[in-house]
Amino acid sequence: ADLRFTPDEATAYLNGTMGLALTAHDVEALEERTEGWIAALQLAGLSMQGRDDITGFIAGFAGDDRYVVDYLVEEVLHRQPEQVRSFLVRTSILTRMSGPLCDAVTGQDGGRATLEALDRANLFLIPLDDFRRWYRYHHLFADVLQERLMAEQPDGVSGLHRRASDWYERNGERSEAIGHAMASEDFTRAADLVELAMRATRRDRQETTLRRWLEALPDEVIRARPVLSNGLAGSLLATGEIEGVEARLRDAEQWLETTAQATTRPGSSRPGMVVVDEEAFHDLPGAIAIHRAGRALVLGDVVATMEHARRALDLVRDDNHLGRGAAAALLGLASWTSGDLDAAYQLYADATVSFEKAGHHSDMIGLALTMADIRLAQGRLSEAMAILEHGSALALEPGASVRRGAADMHVGLSGILRERDDLDGAAQHLQRSRELGVENGLPQNPYRTRVAAALIRQAQGDLDGALELLDEAARLYVGDFSPDFRPVAALRARVWIAQGKLSEAWGWAREHGVTATDELSYLHEFEHSTLARLLLAQGARDRVDDSIDEAIGLTERLLTSAEAGGRKGSAIDILVVQALARQARGDLAGALASLARAVALAEPEGYVRVLVDEGPPIAALLKLAAKQRDASGYVRRLLAAAVMGGGGVGVEQPLIESLSERELEILRLLSGDLGGPDIARELVVSLNTVRTHTKNIYAKLGVTSRRAAVRQAGELHLL
Template sequence: MARPLIATKLFIPKVRRHVVTRPRLLDRLRRGTESRLTLVSAPAGFGKTTLLSAWLGGMEEDHRRIAWVSLDAADRDPASFWAYVVSALQTAVPGAGPSALELIASSDVSTESVLTMVLNDLAMAPTDVWLVLDDYHLVDGHGVANGMVFLLDHLPSHVHVMISTRADPELPLSRWRARGELVELRAAELRFTSEEATAYLNDVSGLDLSAVDVEALEQRTEGWAAALQLAALSLQGRQDVAGFIAGFAGNDRYIVDYLIEEVLEHQPEPVRSFLLLTSVLDRFSGPLCDAVTGRGDGTEMLTSLERANLFIVPLDDRREWYRYHHLFADVLRARLLNEQPGLVPLLHQRASAWYEHKDLMEEAVRHALEAQDFNRAAQLVELAVPIIRRNRQETILFGWLKALPADAVRNSPVLSVFYGFMLMVSGDLHGVEPRFEDAERALAAVPSGAAQPWAVTEELRTLPATIAVYRASLAQARGDAAGTSEHARHALALAGPGDHLARGAAAGFLGLAAWANGELSSALETFTQAVASLHASGNLIDALSSTVVLADMWLVAGRPGTARRLYQDALQLAEAQGESVARATAELHVGLGDIDREAGDLAAATRHLTSAGEFFERAPMTESRYRWFVARALIARAEGSPDQATDLLDQAEQIYRPGFFPEVQPIEAMRARIWIVQGKTSEAAEWAQTRGVSVSDEVSYLSEFDHLTLVRLLLAQNREHPDRGAFGQADRLLGRLLASAETSGRAGSMVEIRMLQALSQAFQGHRAQARGMLSMAFAEAPEPAGYAGLFIAEGAPMMELLRDAADHGIAEDHPQRLLDLTAPPKAQVPVPGYRLTSSAEEKLSGRELQVLRLLDSELSGPEIAQALFISPNTLRTHTKHIFTKLAVTTRQAAVRQGRDRGLT
């Protein structure tokens, strides 16, 4: 006797009120009108049923020939399954398959015969028919699949099947996919976008979250609809919304209950065990799973889990590496820790050993730390140091060292030394020397000829030379040029002929000490050798980064063209290496941007800084990151935004760390120069007093930038309150600075000094002498075209002097060229600063114009993103494109350009 049918299983679920409209998905479902099968396959809680019912509910009444079946586990019996299918079809298309329903219970009639009768009746239907099978995973199996294949292969063109399932069905999907007869929606498409998450959390749930909080929650849940719903439940009535979202994880009681009840408890024991054991892994492959679980079915199990949509995410196109959905992984780890806490360290140890065997040291160390196997972790860190140094991955190394117990670091000479180096990188100069002393004590504690308690590695062998190099760096950070040279020479004496890294670093510090002393010729020779040694050592990142310093030296020598060629050659090499040298690539872009700005090409300079910013985001920890903010500040000043420039210099000052390069252009003095141009002489005078800079100081290269800033201050003050005696002080200081620069061949310094001498004479009314000094300034410059920014930054007084020089035919065409650079472009409103020299302007897209117009308002960034229904990340991308196309670096400059061009 046939089981009676449950009528409610044939009802289309009603669409809940206030659901989020998802037109992008509804459009995908409309494509089902051209295919025989629409498959909606995703894990539990991704909104499959809601989506299908919403789409079907939106159909016009005349086209609602819909047969819906809500399946359950009892329908795995083919007779029950087909009875529901045929009954649903009869509801949608009266008269379809009455005879077939009578024959289903008969064991004498084949499924194909029954379905043939149904198909023949459906062929006579006057309009499209939709058969929806919800929760198909509960009935999937050979008993049902054979009939489904027959049905789908013989469907009339106006009949369509829709399947919602948590696991891909045992059907020939690839065949129908190849024929274009299959439309698929999977978890990746069903995930809520930022806009949809905002609509659900704020409009449907009434939470009124900020754009930042919505974005954080959307990222944490990875767009999983059920998780968003459960999070909304947890947020009801909470005061500390931001705090809850920051800590939201798989230990939330709603998430735990849902995943355990809906997913974990329904898995067979082998699958459940595999899920728990592999949950300690952030990413995994079949062989790694085998190593951790001790089983041999890892690859097959991962394939099965992916097919079953068990919250597993493929990480590559070859389906070799996977990860679990973050919240699912949280639940699995909590369950494992609750059921088998003693097993967790062993699983991490197995993972560490597998990664070490594969030479994947970062993961090997991390799992050793997770296992709290600190002796093994310390040994692995020692083995990883050469790679870390070569790739300049200080962030990773510092994290490991801080995670190790203090004794584990102190007992290892190698780790003690590199902990000291990392403290110096972070700006903690006082903690550096004790670490070096720890290393030397540990080395001395082992008797000569005795077996050493550490692995004898190349790092250990060269450790004495490395300590000397880092002591040279420490002396450099303290401004001790003599100490820098002493320790660098000691390092060279300790290093062997083939120790290229130690020799290169030592030579580099000798070059820096010579540079700090103003001995430019010696600095160039020594530092060029240092860069070559770093190349020979294979330490490409340090070699490329050191090119930045070498280029700076050539700029001081008055050779911007040579500096540009060095940058371009190094950048070409860096770009060929890709992401492995991202931080060096960023530094090279900053350097080239500075040269372009100084040459008067702000558009090119901005493009370089935009590129550098993108690389710095991927390699954030670098001792020269502050240079990017300085470069942006100088462009902002050139664009006529001095306040923005000083703000950027403030940011540069916050992240500046001494220790690697002489401080030849102090940030405080840069800020004072901007104040002077603004007429804020009292602020600049306070800087000079605080800094202790005076006209009676001994001159040196390290103090030259300060002294030239002081000269600008004196000239500005004397313009306000003329004082011939003060002019004389400025002229005498310039004379001493000029003599020092001439002695060491610093042609770049000589150009700036001559320029200021010309301004001083002009302010005193000595026009002929001023023109003569200006002529000498251009004559001192081997490459005058590279110094446009230096002259233009002096503002109106320099423009007047340049016009006078041009009228008198002084210095060939150089004065007129600078005047042309400051002239307003045709058909544009003049903009303070340089003329943009980009060859063609890119048009803003429609969305970029919308963003630009909202930038010209009082709205904050998150408020703009909310107004446009986009995520903050998307807003940042649009803003970056706007800045690049308008050749600006600040919001204020972009708004001003937009107004000038009639875009807002």
């Protein structure tokens, strides 16, 4: 093959020599399609001359382009000896090649030597490893070879794929074996291979791959195989598709009903049924119950979830660790959703033991994330951190490949550090998650990452940036078995409230049907706490006591529910808004009492942001609390953090400390276009004096930037 163009050389040739005026994106796309092959770029340039839809042409540029075909056939294929030409055409079905694999496909010896000769001749062969044991053809060359194969040997293509499938199966590479069996349209063989590969595929959490295989098989093949019918039901559930699950479970169940009356071997109990994995067939009753529990959970039927999960635990063998782990986890999910956190945690712990015995480490990592979430709701940050650190160690175990879920452990750790006001540490964990990549994350990783980043932005006072990230998160959200206790819509509403955009926040409440008279549940606790903030903000803005009283009443109900369920983390959040509401109502003693309860729960575990994210209103209350005779050092720490800035409930509050006349004068100048030196000249003072006054202004307003100071001053009618 010819030498490669660099990207700059490709641009110069296509736009300079060929006069095509391609965009940088077009050149990059074409360079990728041709893999830099100079001749292919030249041929593509010829084909593009006179065309209008250049971008569309590049996207579809392949080995069937007439210039590419003519060149490769006339200049390459026809110049090869017949034996080499035959080798090239027949091995074109392979996406990667080794000597032994080529021997199996061609039915001849010498595959390794032929590949080495092609490599030395630079004949469109690309090595895939440093030892030059595995190769692939250049994409365009492979396209042409496959066209020649279909033209010359159409009846032989299936046989070539069958040979490749046999070789891959013998060498333990079932995924490749399945792919070639599918390509050969030998669906009986493909179904056998899929059934035998299902355990490993599920262990590696490759449910999307399993679903793709199963849906590629003819429906009559699936329906005759109860293990595959159940497998398809499970893969549909795992990939977020509820429709069709029950029908597939019934397909599997009908064979169980028939064989229950038979005494012969399951595979021969009724003509037409096919079973390859006998153990999986015997485990079907429990597996079907597990999938029914999962389906019920997705549909929001907690009672049915528990019934099916308990039935599964009764049916699954003691040594079927995967089945017992799945059933316990589903029962834990149902308990979690209903608010029984202690029961949920214990069930997850039981499931973790089962998954460890089954060798399903990725499932253990996923459970760690949920167990940490439970501990967070219970107000046990230290335990949550320990769980995530253990999960991270498991995901990044020395000597093993990175396990799926590794990235999510760092997202979880980021959230805990953010809550403890270690924003730098939180950002570092989030960056580590990004470095590990979505491929090492659970399905919700892109969503979780953006929510975590949004909360950091909020803590930094960048509310607009937080909203942008929450909007991204909403677009990336994919529902799964886990209940959504902190929906992004409610998080977005909290930011709107902090910005004073109450009409947008009321739109959220109406859209989601959140009212102060709803029956309370843990599942919707965060939303109702958000509504309490909205009622408070509206009442404070309009000077309407009824709205504030409604907020206080809602927080009292929420607090009773949270305390009854042992949810200290929730209780802190509720007590904070209750304190602010009582303050706005003029009940200073009640406000300080609620704040004291929140601080008492927060201090042992190091909670910070849940309080100080409320901004100037909580700072004003903390300042009063700090003056109390029995004020703890933790109150002063919280006050210092609150003064540094953040989000907050959009409630007009008094300043933490009154501004002096000079500070008011500087504040008015800050609202204009003058810079620091100009302000110093205007007031006939030194620049350092201006900076000192500015720093004091920021502290008293509870902000960290000039823009925020001006905005806050406007809201307080100081300008």
